[in-house]
Amino acid sequence: MKKFTIGVVGLGLMGGSLAAAFKKIDDYRVIGFDISLKVIESAKQKGIIDEGYISNNKLNKADVVFICLYPKKIVEFVKINKNYFKNSAIITDIAGIKYGIMKDIEKVLRKDLEFIGGHPMVGKEKEGIEFADANLFKNSKYILTPRKNTDIRKYRLLEELLYEIGVLNINLLEAVEHDEYVAYTSQLPHALATLLMNNNEKAIDQKIHGGSFKDATRVAMINAELWIELFEENKYALSKTLDDFEKAIRDMKNCVQNGDKEKLHNLFTKGREKREALR
Amino acid sequence: MKKFTIGVVGLGLMGGSLAAAFKKIDDYRVIGFDISLKVIESAKQKGIIDEGYISNNKLNKADVVFICLYPKKIVEFVKINKNYFKNSAIITDIAGIKYGIMKDIEKVLRKDLEFIGGHPMVGKEKEGIEFADANLFKNSKYILTPRKNTDIRKYRLLEELLYEIGVLNINLLEAVEHDEYVAYTSQLPHALATLLMNNNEKAIDQKIHGGSFKDATRVAMINAELWIELFEENKYALSKTLDDFEKAIRDMKNCVQNGDKEKLHNLFTKGREKREALR
Numbered sequence: 001m002k003k004f005t006i007g008v009v010g011l012g013l014m015g016g017s018l019a020a021a022f023k024k025i026d027d028y029r030v031i032g033f034d035i036s037l038k039v040i041e042s043a044k045q046k047g048i049i050d051e052g053y054i055s056n057n058k059l060n061k062a063d064v065v066f067i068c069l070y071p072k073k074i075v076e077f078v079k080i081n082k083n084y085f086k087n088s089a090i091i092t093d094i095a096g097i098k099y100g101i102m103k104d105i106e107k108v109l110r111k112d113l114e115f116i117g118g119h120p121m122v123g124k125e126k127e128g129i130e131f132a133d134a135n136l137f138k139n140s141k142y143i144l145t146p147r148k149n150t151d152i153r154k155y156r157l158l159e160e161l162l163y164e165i166g167v168l169n170i171n172l173l174e175a176v177e178h179d180e181y182v183a184y185t186s187q188l189p190h191a192l193a194t195l196l197m198n199n200n201e202k203a204i205d206q207k208i209h210g211g212s213f214k215d216a217t218r219v220a221m222i223n224a225e226l227w228i229e230l231f232e233e234n235k236y237a238l239s240k241t242l243d244d245f246e247k248a249i250r251d252m253k254n255c256v257q258n259g260d261k262e263k264l265h266n267l268f269t270k271g272r273e274k275r276e277a278l279r
Numbered sequence: 280m281k282k283f284t285i286g287v288v289g290l291g292l293m294g295g296s297l298a299a300a301f302k303k304i305d306d307y308r309v310i311g312f313d314i315s316l317k318v319i320e321s322a323k324q325k326g327i328i329d330e331g332y333i334s335n336n337k338l339n340k341a342d343v344v345f346i347c348l349y350p351k352k353i354v355e356f357v358k359i360n361k362n363y364f365k366n367s368a369i370i371t372d373i374a375g376i377k378y379g380i381m382k383d384i385e386k387v388l389r390k391d392l393e394f395i396g397g398h399p400m401v402g403k404e405k406e407g408i409e410f411a412d413a414n415l416f417k418n419s420k421y422i423l424t425p426r427k428n429t430d431i432r433k434y435r436l437l438e439e440l441l442y443e444i445g446v447l448n449i450n451l452l453e454a455v456e457h458d459e460y461v462a463y464t465s466q467l468p469h470a471l472a473t474l475l476m477n478n479n480e481k482a483i484d485q486k487i488h489g490g491s492f493k494d495a496t497r498v499a500m501i502n503a504e505l506w507i508e509l510f511e512e513n514k515y516a517l518s519k520t521l522d523d524f525e526k527a528i529r530d531m532k533n534c535v536q537n538g539d540k541e542k543l544h545n546l547f548t549k550g551r552e553k554r555e556a557l558r
Contacts, residue, residue, distance in 0.1 A: 274477070
């Protein structure tokens with residue numbers, strides 16, 4: 001007898017990886033949902049789901065539902081399918097921005113359902129179920145953004161599930177804080193990587209770059225559709241972050257121009273210390 | 280009988296690694312020079328030099344001399360020790376900036392000597408001979424900046440030596456071009472890494488960062504003294520680079536604020552394509 005049934009909506013890289021991770025654990029039955037029958041067949045063949053449906057009325061089989069769709073589709077999905085969810089089910093998502101979703105979900109959520117925002121801090125420069133990986137969450141970080149009145153027992157249950165698939169560290173954050181922090185620690189590095197690859201083609205074409213350039217640009221291998229949504233949905237925090245960073249670059253440029261060695265020394269020394277502490 | 284004697288001046292991470300790499304090859308005798316007797320003893324103990332001296336008058340034993348000092352010390356070293364070098368010796372350096380050195384070296388170089396600027400595109404977040412690594416140059420890129428009248432046979436000889444220690448790819452560049460390109464492909468990522476670690480402590484302290492932040496900040500683990508010199512010596516190209524990049528960030532900020540999805544899409548798509556081609 002399985003302890004829980006996990007529903008996964010959207011069998012892409014993330015949904016497929018979640019399904020695969022839960023499928024490996026005896027306690028869970030995994031049901032996949034996708035708009036593509038081909039994707040469902042592929043998930044069955046890979047053995048990462050027990051059942052799969054293109055129709056959402058089977059959502060009522062799932063105790064916990066992971067919605068692994070693009071950010072803008074999440075609230076819409078809950079709204080359209082609100083009558084299908086199992087009584088008292090837990091719903092969570094994987095979107096990299098949280099404030100808009102947590103705000104809008106309140107308007108559409110059935111009273112007995114629980115919605116807890118989720119953001120797995122993992123990624124790959126690949127898309128699609130063919131890259132699904134049961135080990136994607138091993139030793140990873142995960143952020144949860146509960147609602148004001150989230151049932152603490154359901155919150156704990158979701159935590160347990162995530163630990164079981166290998167998550168090492170779960171942070172509870174307010175959605176608005178989450179979006180501010182993520183603008184800096186994730187969206188900004190993605191923006192910088194993209195800009196580094198889009199400017200000074202002449203220098204790039206020399207192919208004289210070492211590890212620093214390669215590391216800084218790895219995440220330029222981005223899923224454009226997804227990241228347009230992530231940037232759009234975090235417009236205010238991200239604009240502020242880019243504005244602050246633009247100023248930081250201007251300050252450094254002034255340091256270089258004025259030969260302000262003391263300030264450069266402070267920046268390098270503090271940067272090094274903070275980075276060492278990050279490990 | 281050894282084919283050549285390699286002199287290495289300054290047994291730090293880079294000098295120590297060059298010494299170790301040549302020492303492993305039977306054809307070469309390796310002589311180390313350092314101002315610290317302790318460092319020389321340590322190099323002997325590690326078996327990465329055949330002989331070591333704190334006095335530079337033994338430079339006349341070396342057919343090829345790698346000067347592995349900080350950028351500002353290189354021309355000075357050649358000037359002070361000009362009478363010690365062996366007749367017709369090849370001298371090269373490892374500084375990450377080249378224009379100032381190539382310009383100034385002309386004023387101090389003995390007529391029979393050859394100076395070919397060098398920039399190994401390798402690095403480590405470590406300093407000192409204890410981290411010397413004979414494999415540091417395996418499959419690496421290396422830039423050479425010959426003088427106008429560099430003897431082509433000596434240039435080829437230096438190339439051969441570098442290929443023998445594992446260098447995969449040698450680019451010949453004009454010093455001024457080198458400095459422009461390096462400002463973008465190396466100094467800029469180092470500047471960005473440093474700035475990322477110096478701003479928004481609150482976000483960093485959440486420890487919610489994923490791989491994108493870690494990769495973009497790895498090189499914040501910088502040798503401050505060295506990089507102050509590198510920035511100082513490349514003041515003009517680097518200021519221009521920072522200025523251009525500041526503008527690129529401002530443009531992206533405007534895209535985000537104005538919801539210019541088409542432009543974002545172009546940036547992401549082109550960035551991805553260029554990054555894929557970089558591998």
